[in-house]
Amino acid sequence: MKSTPTIAVLASGEGSNFQALCDATQSGVLNARIVGLVASRAGIGVLEKAKTVGVPAQVLNPKSFPDRGQWDQQVLKTLQNWKAEWVVLAGFLSLIGPEVLKTFPQRIVNIHPALLPKFGGAGMYGIRVHQAVIEARASETGITIHLVDGEYDRGRVLAQVKIPVTGISDAAVLADRVRELEHEHYPRVLNDLVWGRLTQA
Numbered sequence: 783m784k785s786t787p788t789i790a791v792l793a794s795g796e797g798s799n800f801q802a803l804c805d806a807t808q809s810g811v812l813n814a815r816i817v818g819l820v821a822s823r824a825g826i827g828v829l830e831k832a833k834t835v836g837v838p839a840q841v842l843n844p845k846s847f848p849d850r851g852q853w854d855q856q857v858l859k860t861l862q863n864w865k866a867e868w869v870v871l872a873g874f875l876s877l878i879g880p881e882v883l884k885t886f887p888q889r890i891v892n893i894h895p896a897l898l899p900k901f902g903g904a905g906m907y908g909i910r911v912h913q914a915v916i917e918a919r920a921s922e923t924g925i926t927i928h929l930v931d932g933e934y935d936r937g938r939v940l941a942q943v944k945i946p947v948t949g950i951s952d953a954a955v956l957a958d959r960v961r962e963l964e965h966e967h968y969p970r971v972l973n974d975l976v977w978g979r980l981t982q983a
């Protein structure tokens with residue numbers, strides 16, 4: 783029988799998705815082991831959450847390294863020490879380096895709080911995404927779960943879930959709705975992916 787897949791999470795913020803993934807490993811929705819958390823900054827909420835649930839965490843801030851190459855090497859070393867098989871981004875704001883990309887081909891996943899390719903790319907994160915959706919008068923928004931390549935918010939789409947925007951003019955309200963969707967679907971899609979059961983989006 784196949785052993786339980788191992789996942790490392792990379793995050794830069796509050797970590798509500800990290801928490802949802804941890805909860806899902808407890809409830810059985812995500813049949814995987816979360817072996818570690820890489821945080822790109824010190825003092826962020828996700829680190830507290832990792833401490834509470836007992837997941838080992840490492841702060842690796844790209845700005846604390848002489849260059850991006852050395853940061854990339856250190857991220858890779860950390861993931862390998864944890865024996866991570868999958869790398870899951872949950873609000874990670876740094877671009878993944880070439881060494882990590884090369885070592886985890888088709889095994890790095892991201893979630894974006896809109897329907898890519900719209901409302902994505904460098905600088906499109908947090909509330910800005912939802913503001914842009916409202917300003918564009920889009921009729922629907924949602925989430926995109928996709929494989930990661932060397933650019934922001936690109937890579938093969940694994941799943942999208944849509945909701946109507948109609949009647950919502952407050953970006954914070956939209957952000958809450960989309961976050962709920964993320965927490966519901968990210969664990970489920972990851973479970974299908976790591977067990978080889980994902981049918982193409």
Ligand code: GRF
Pocket residue numbers: 793794795796797798799800872873874893894895907908961964
């Ligand atoms: C989420 O909206 C995710 O889609 C995006 O970053 C946000 C992270 O939120 N990539 P949280 O830190 O998990 O609460």
